[in-house]
Amino acid sequence: ETGVTQSPTHLIKTRGQQVTLRCSSQSGHNTVSWYQQALGQGPQFIFQYYREEENGRGNFPPRFSGLQFPNYSSELNVNALELDDSALYLCASSLDPGTYTGELFFGEGSRLTVL
């Protein structure tokens, strides 16, 4: 069973640029959630994708967008990068939504630095 994998692991961008982060979900999982984690803080929910549709969104502006593909892998896109976007971006896969006792399986994250 393959775990959740994210790429790239680290990247540096400048203000105003755009970035795409990628996530492969754990085998058998059809739901992907994205989180932003500032250093030493808890992850903040960005959005969730279920069967290629957005299935809930946290308090993030529209320049944060995503996709989920038929194989359940996912992308997080951030446009017009700002300095405050510097963070660890975590992807978590899980089974169907609606099971609020379900476990989130996290990748190791993508560390984004915006200069």
Add this chain to the structure above:
Amino acid sequence: TQLLEQSPQFLSIQEGENLTVYCNSSSVFSSLQWYRQEPGEGPVLLVTVVTGGEVKKLKRLTFQFGDARKDSSLHITAAQPGDTGLYLCAGAWDTGNQFYFGTGTSLTVIP
């Protein structure tokens, strides 16, 4: 702004000591989970609690869900250096498994 506030934010203790971490919210949750995150890794699930007043034990770790399902605590007995990490609570409503994480408690256990 995070819905779940954890305290303390930082905790540094000697090996063998006991500690308690608190997770509080003004919201009622359908379930609450505790995760531990080590540097360079994603969070890993420790436990899920769903019933108000529920207590679960995992070796030296004891988790409690408040009667009103708004708060939770994690108690560690006889802490060990391997317990070092960032402890996160996360709550969900019954609309789906969209978990909202707490502010985190960074624990360091000194040998």
